[in-house]
Amino acid sequence: MTEAAIHEAVSDPAPALRQLRNFVGNRFIEGGKPFAVVDPATGRQHATAYEADAAIVDSAVAAARAALDGPWGSMTLAKRRALLMKVADGIEARFDEFLAAEIADTGKPHSLASHLDIPRGAANFRVFADVIAALPTESFDFDTPDGGKAINYAVRRPLGVVAVVSPWNLPLLLMTWKVAPALACGNAVIVKPSEETPSTATLLGEVMAEAGVPEGVYNVVQGFGPSSAGEMLVSHPGVRAITFTGETRTGSAIMRSAAPHVKALSFELGGKNAAIVFADADLDAAVAGLSRAVFLNTGQVCLAPERIYVERSVFDAFVTGMKAKAAALKPGLPSDAGVDFGPLISAEHRNKVLDYYRLAEQEGATVVTGGGIPVLDGDAAGGFFVEPTLWTDLPHDARVCREEIFGPCAAIIPFDSEAEAVRLANDSPYGLAASVWTRDLSRGHRIGGAMEVGISWVNCWFLRDLRTPFGGAKLSGIGREGGAHSINFYSEPTNICIKL
Numbered sequence: 001m002t003e004a005a006i007h008e009a010v011s012d013p014a015p016a017l018r019q020l021r022n023f024v025g026n027r028f029i030e031g032g033k034p035f036a037v038v039d040p041a042t043g044r045q046h047a048t049a050y051e052a053d054a055a056i057v058d059s060a061v062a063a064a065r066a067a068l069d070g071p072w073g074s075m076t077l078a079k080r081r082a083l084l085m086k087v088a089d090g091i092e093a094r095f096d097e098f099l100a101a102e103i104a105d106t107g108k109p110h111s112l113a114s115h116l117d118i119p120r121g122a123a124n125f126r127v128f129a130d131v132i133a134a135l136p137t138e139s140f141d142f143d144t145p146d147g148g149k150a151i152n153y154a155v156r157r158p159l160g161v162v163a164v165v166s167p168w169n170l171p172l173l174l175m176t177w178k179v180a181p182a183l184a185c186g187n188a189v190i191v192k193p194s195e196e197t198p199s200t201a202t203l204l205g206e207v208m209a210e211a212g213v214p215e216g217v218y219n220v221v222q223g224f225g226p227s228s229a230g231e232m233l234v235s236h237p238g239v240r241a242i243t244f245t246g247e248t249r250t251g252s253a254i255m256r257s258a259a260p261h262v263k264a265l266s267f268e269l270g271g272k273n274a275a276i277v278f279a280d281a282d283l284d285a286a287v288a289g290l291s292r293a294v295f296l297n298t299g300q301v302c303l304a305p306e307r308i309y310v311e312r313s314v315f316d317a318f319v320t321g322m323k324a325k326a327a328a329l330k331p332g333l334p335s336d337a338g339v340d341f342g343p344l345i346s347a348e349h350r351n352k353v354l355d356y357y358r359l360a361e362q363e364g365a366t367v368v369t370g371g372g373i374p375v376l377d378g379d380a381a382g383g384f385f386v387e388p389t390l391w392t393d394l395p396h397d398a399r400v401c402r403e404e405i406f407g408p409c410a411a412i413i414p415f416d417s418e419a420e421a422v423r424l425a426n427d428s429p430y431g432l433a434a435s436v437w438t439r440d441l442s443r444g445h446r447i448g449g450a451m452e453v454g455i456s457w458v459n460c461w462f463l464r465d466l467r468t469p470f471g472g473a474k475l476s477g478i479g480r481e482g483g484a485h486s487i488n489f490y491s492e493p494t495n496i497c498i499k500l
């Protein structure tokens with residue numbers, strides 16, 4: 001749905017629906033232009049959000065600044081950590097509300113949101129409350145040229161007002177992945193959730209206020225990107241740093257907005273991830289792991305592989321196994337029994353994915369399975385579903401093999417040697433994630449390190465200790481988040497040297 005269409009759809013906002021207001025200074029404020037929030041599983045509006053104008057964005061920046069200059073700025077680390085733990089408790093106490101909100105915005109299966117999205121939303125606050133407590137700063141004492149002594153060490157300061165701009169695919173998980181370390185470091189944040197999925201960021205405002213987080217520390221502005229709340233926020237002179245997850249071209253636009261004030265940037269961007277399956281792999285495990293990787297969240301995971309290179313001798317068996325897994329997926333409404341395959345996020349995104357489905361055939365693909373829209377009954381008939389889709393016979397340089405589709409689809413391509421597999425996998429403008437499937441762990445280690453990506457998995461996918469670095473190479477991002485890496489972005493060291 002285009003922005004204009006969204007506004008048109010709610011020229012008469014339905015008061016019975018949930019109202020998602022802008023959250024500034026621990027209060028939901030009036031104002032802003034209403035827009036529809038649509039349940040992608042049914043295609044029906046389920047909430048109304050209010051697009052922040054320049055005055056609302058200004059007020060959020062002012063509230064955040066006031067928090068830094070007030071009690072939040074002088075709060076002890078111990079107290080700040082205790083508040084983060086209370087926020088995690090607050091999410092868990094209202095687990096069912098978060099679950100319902102996330103499912104209404106995304107249409108994702110109940111099993112996925114309840115096992116991944118909401119628990120990770122709470123866990124992010126606990127992880128960073130722990131990380132900040134355990135992290136030392138460097139300190140050296142040394143002999144000075146005049147024969148004396150000096151001690152030289154660093155202290156960490158918050159950056160200030162941080163803009164958090166987040167996407168729609170894992171809304172609470174990805175937003176809290178940024179908010180938690182930013183608050184752990186003592187910053188104040190203004191979140192601009194995706195216009196498709198504003199509900200959980202809004203609900204988190206209630207939890208922050210209930211937990212006793214001071215006014216202005218966590219603010220939410222609703223709206224769109226260009227010429228809307230997103231652009232107004234990232235170009236605001238009062239914002240010191242921007243942490244963004246989303247498409248690479250949006251990252252470029254944000255970089256331009258940030259340039260005049262030389263803001264600090266952390267970007268998690270798009271991907272076109274490769275998987276490599278060797279003939280010596282446990283093939284059942286590779287099929288199970290990669291079918292999950294391709295189809296989880298209907299392929300709307302930045303880490304999902306859309307290119308799978310398979311050693312020729314096991315190619316047919318692998319394709320057969322993947323086809324069977326795709327056939328076993330059950331699309332439908334999130335709450336229907338056994339449903340494990342949700343819709344895409346919007347009608348617009350579905351059109352984009354279906355365009356790629358058509359393009360694949362034009363580029364010579366053999367469609368192993370899928371390629372269209374599933375036939376569904378009842379409310380789900382209005383949802384934005386597509387079929388899980390696999391292709392073979394695509395040339396490596398096809399557009400479908402180079403451009404991020406962000407749908408439940410992958411091209412499966414044979415290879416004959418390790419060197420060829422590495423070359424093909426690395427031949428991409430993106431560099432987010434890769435996975436290697438082999439029983440030879442020396443080879444797994446070797447190839448894992450040779451991948452030009454932020455994270456390589458060996459015989460697994462989407463598995464990681466949250467203290468390790470996460471981010472992308474090439475067009476997939478700038479910087480790393482996770483553990484100390486997040487703390488290093490969300491704080492600034494001041495180097496102090498004392499001559500004794």
Ligand code: NAD
Pocket residue numbers: 165166167168169174192193194195223224225226227229230231234245246247248250251253254257268269270271301302404406432472476477
């Ligand atoms: P998107 O770039 O369209 O939007 C992301 C956010 O940016 C939204 O809140 C949007 O309103 C805002 N925005 C858009 N234009 C803006 C502008 N000019 N100024 C300020 N804000 C602006 O991304 P999306 O469609 O929501 O998410 C899907 C993309 O996110 C995919 O490319 C996916 O690979 C990527 N992603 C990456 C990671 C990662 O960790 N690398 C994780 C999840 C998703």
